[in-house]
Amino acid sequence: MTDDGPAIDPGEYEDVWVFVEEHDGDVMPVSWELLAEAERLTEQTGDDLVALAIGEDLADVAEEAIARGADRVLVADDPVFEPYRADPYGEQFRAMVEERKPSIVLIGGTHTGRDFAGRVAVPAHAGLTADVTEIDVDDEGILQARRPAFGGDILATILCEEHRPQMATIRPGVFEAAEPDPDRTDGEVVEVDVVVDDAISEVLERSVGDTADITEADRIVAVGHGVEGDLEPARELAEALDAELAASRAAVDEGWIDGARQVGQTGKTVRPELYVAVGISGAIQHVEGMNKSETVVAINTDPNAPIFDHADYGIVGDLFEVCPALADRLGDEPIQEVVQ
Amino acid sequence: MTWTIVVGIKQVPDADEVGIDPDTGRLDRASAPAVMNGPDRHALEAALTIRDAVDGEVIAMTMGPPNATSILEEAVAMGCDDAVLISDRAFAGSDTWPTSLTLARAAAELGADVVVAGEETTDSSTGQVPPGIAAHNGWAQLTYAEAVDPRPEEGRLVARRDVEGGYELVAAELPVVVAVAFGEFDPRPAPLHRKIYGENDFEPTVWDAEDLGIEDEVGLDVSPTSVGRMETVDPVERKNEVVDDVDDLAEAITEVTA
Numbered sequence: 025m026t027d028d029g030p031a032i033d034p035g036e037y038e039d040v041w042v043f044v045e046e047h048d049g050d051v052m053p054v055s056w057e058l059l060a061e062a063e064r065l066t067e068q069t070g071d072d073l074v075a076l077a078i079g080e081d082l083a084d085v086a087e088e089a090i091a092r093g094a095d096r097v098l099v100a101d102d103p104v105f106e107p108y109r110a111d112p113y114g115e116q117f118r119a120m121v122e123e124r125k126p127s128i129v130l131i132g133g134t135h136t137g138r139d140f141a142g143r144v145a146v147p148a149h150a151g152l153t154a155d156v157t158e159i160d161v162d163d164e165g166i167l168q169a170r171r172p173a174f175g176g177d178i179l180a181t182i183l184c185e186e187h188r189p190q191m192a193t194i195r196p197g198v199f200e201a202a203e204p205d206p207d208r209t210d211g212e213v214v215e216v217d218v219v220v221d222d223a224i225s226e227v228l229e230r231s232v233g234d235t236a237d238i239t240e241a242d243r244i245v246a247v248g249h250g251v252e253g254d255l256e257p258a259r260e261l262a263e264a265l266d267a268e269l270a271a272s273r274a275a276v277d278e279g280w281i282d283g284a285r286q287v288g289q290t291g292k293t294v295r296p297e298l299y300v301a302v303g304i305s306g307a308i309q310h311v312e313g314m315n316k317s318e319t320v321v322a323i324n325t326d327p328n329a330p331i332f333d334h335a336d337y338g339i340v341g342d343l344f345e346v347c348p349a350l351a352d353r354l355g356d357e358p359i360q361e362v363v364q
Numbered sequence: 365m366t367w368t369i370v371v372g373i374k375q376v377p378d379a380d381e382v383g384i385d386p387d388t389g390r391l392d393r394a395s396a397p398a399v400m401n402g403p404d405r406h407a408l409e410a411a412l413t414i415r416d417a418v419d420g421e422v423i424a425m426t427m428g429p430p431n432a433t434s435i436l437e438e439a440v441a442m443g444c445d446d447a448v449l450i451s452d453r454a455f456a457g458s459d460t461w462p463t464s465l466t467l468a469r470a471a472a473e474l475g476a477d478v479v480v481a482g483e484e485t486t487d488s489s490t491g492q493v494p495p496g497i498a499a500h501n502g503w504a505q506l507t508y509a510e511a512v513d514p515r516p517e518e519g520r521l522v523a524r525r526d527v528e529g530g531y532e533l534v535a536a537e538l539p540v541v542v543a544v545a546f547g548e549f550d551p552r553p554a555p556l557h558r559k560i561y562g563e564n565d566f567e568p569t570v571w572d573a574e575d576l577g578i579e580d581e582v583g584l585d586v587s588p589t590s591v592g593r594m595e596t597v598d599p600v601e602r603k604n605e606v607v608d609d610v611d612d613l614a615e616a617i618t619e620v621t622a
Contacts, residue, residue, distance in 0.1 A: 052528070107532070109534065110495065110498070110504075110505050110507075111504060111505075114499065134528055135507065135508050135525070135526065135527050135528060136527070136528075138491050138492075138495075138507070139495060139505070139507045139508070140495070141492070141495070142460075142464070142492050142495035142496045142498075142499050143495060143498070143499045143505075145461070145492075145496075145499075145588075146461065146464065146495075146496050146499035146500055147499060149461065149588060150588060151459075151461075151588035151589040152460065152461075152492060152588070152589070153589060154460075154489070154490035154491060154492055155489065155490065155491075168592070172597070173488075173594070176597065177596065177597055178594050178595065178596055178597060179594070179595045179596075179597050180591055180592075180593070180594050181591070181592040181593040181594075181595075182589050182590070182591060182592065183589065183590050183591075183592045184588050184589050184590075185590065186588070187588035224503075224504040224536060224537045225504045225505075225506070225534055225535065225536040225537070225540075226534065226535045226536075227532055227533070227534050228522065228533040228534065228535055229532060229533040230527075230530070230531075230532040230533075231530045231531055231532070232527065232528070232529045232530030232531075232532075233529065233530055236529065243621065265617070265621065276547070277546070277547035279547075282529075283526055283545075284528050284529050289489065290484070290489065290546070297620060297621070298617065298620050298621055300617075315599075315600045316600075318620070319620045320602060321613065321616070321617060327606075332604065332606065333599075333602070333604065334599075334600070334602055335602055335603075335604065336602050336603040336604070336605065336616075337603065337605050337606075337607060337613060337616045337617070338604075338605070338606045338607070339606065339607055339608075339609075339610070339613050340606065341610075346610060346613075349610040350610050350613060350614055350617075353610060353611065353614035354614055354617060354618065
């Protein structure tokens with residue numbers, strides 16, 4: 025343990041690491057978003073861009089990480105890592121951090137990422153900033169990790185000046201992934217020593233079906249408390265617009281819709297070309313997750329709902345009437361033809 | 365064997381009551397009343413649910429100023445058997461590293477078999493403290509737990525965890541730290557006689573940093589992170605056009621999606 029505190033030389037630490045989160049060979053999109061953003065940092069600092077993959081049968085994942093810009097991929101490949109559990113992942117990651125001394129470590133702010141980041145940061149006495157939405161690096165290599173505070177009205181810059189690595193979990197959807205370049209094959213794949221042989225937890229069952237990824241959607245129809253548990257009007261509108269269905273926290277907490285579709289401070293950040301808020305009042309925590317949308321449309325019975333302040337177009341009306349009427353207008357013929 | 369279930373709770377400014385300071389345009393947290401962190405109320409329910417299923421006791425703990433005693437009284441009213449206030453000026457400026465160390469030491473001191481906490485707090489929303497407690501003590505962890513199934517005969521606790529696009533059932537050996545997904549446990553009301561007991565007769569145990577042997581390991585100096593700048597976020601410019609009928613709205617939308 026390193027309870028006796030810092031006394032580290034930041035100069036011994038180099039490179040920017042990005043954790044590549046995979047489950048059964050499927051990589052979470054946030055990993056590639058972070059790799060693209062981290063490449064921007066390494067261009068400033070001159071560090072190597074290093075991807076880390078932990079799991080089993082990771083050759084394809086490693087290849088893709090290189091195609092997407094990694095200079096080096098550290099691979100811990102062993103059945104003990106499948107499926108994911110915090111303790112073996114954390115122990116392995118920590119061993120890699122201690123041996124190779126990265127300066128910056130970026131982890132997607134998924135449930136998995138947020139589950140195990142602390143299991144590295146605590147024993148390493150590293151600085152860990154949660155739920156970051158902007159990153160930069162100054163001339164001295166200090167990570168500027170910005171995160172919304174106080175419900176999103178304020179952006180706080182968190183620093184870690186005297187400890188290493190500088191770690192952050194980063195919200196999915198805020199950065200854009202780079203396309204893989206199949207000609208980019210000159211990265212190095214390093215098989216690291218697996219230091220874990222046991223776990224204190226066991227996955228009895230895992231069921232992942234509808235992995236709706238609203239962060240990738242071009243169009244979104246989101247429902248809030250105002251739908252009163254009836255998703256049909258919004259669903260109809262989503263169908264007419266070829267949009268993904270999403271929700272505010274209120275609708276998720278009511279159990280009307282899956283948590284994977286939640287937009288906002290405790291959910292996902294989305295950046296579609298069109299965001300239609302149906303029966304959503306517009307709490308700041310929700311707005312924070314959708315204010316990167318190009319165009320926002322609000323449908324709400326309350327003319328004073330804050331959502332109208334954050335919308336390009338709004339209509340004050342009963343969603344149970346507006347949604348079907350709108351779906352009718354938009355769905356009759358392909359949208360492009362309506363315009364012409 | 366009986367289980368000792370420790371539930372971590374925190375006093376936070378009431379998010380619904382946080383006002384805007386007219387002079388600075390910034391959020392004025394000081395004016396908001398201090399209340400129990402909402403997700404922790406669900407954690408309390410989860411802790412009591414576990415006790416309902418096994419032989420054991422539930423102890424609430426909080427790290428905070430002396431007036432945080434009020435949330436411990438609420439916890440006792442809801443059904444906790446005992447409560448501990450961990451309070452010391454030495455904790456000032458602690459980030460999640462020393463905070464989770466403090467709670468980890470307290471949980472170990474209490475002989476916890478299970479530590480339950482809310483998934484995150486409404487004031488700092490890092491979600492890092494429950495995994496931090498587990499990491500400091502080398503214990504198992506189950507985060508984003510939607511349901512709990514204690515299995516004393518196996519010496520394990522099983523939780524259904526929310527994961528992206530689905531769920532998983534994970535069994536962990538004791539001691540284990542469980543972070544409860546917000547919205548999954550409907551908190552039970554406190555009966556009147558417990559409220560009266562909590563407010564009038566109950567006194568929490570009080571520990572300071574020295575009691576936990578961590579007086580040199582907490583506070584600003586050992587916190588790896590520090591807050592640099594704070595910037596007000598400029599609102600995104602929107603057109604704010606309110607239309608009267610659906611045809612106009614349809615037209616506006618088709619312009620966007622074309």
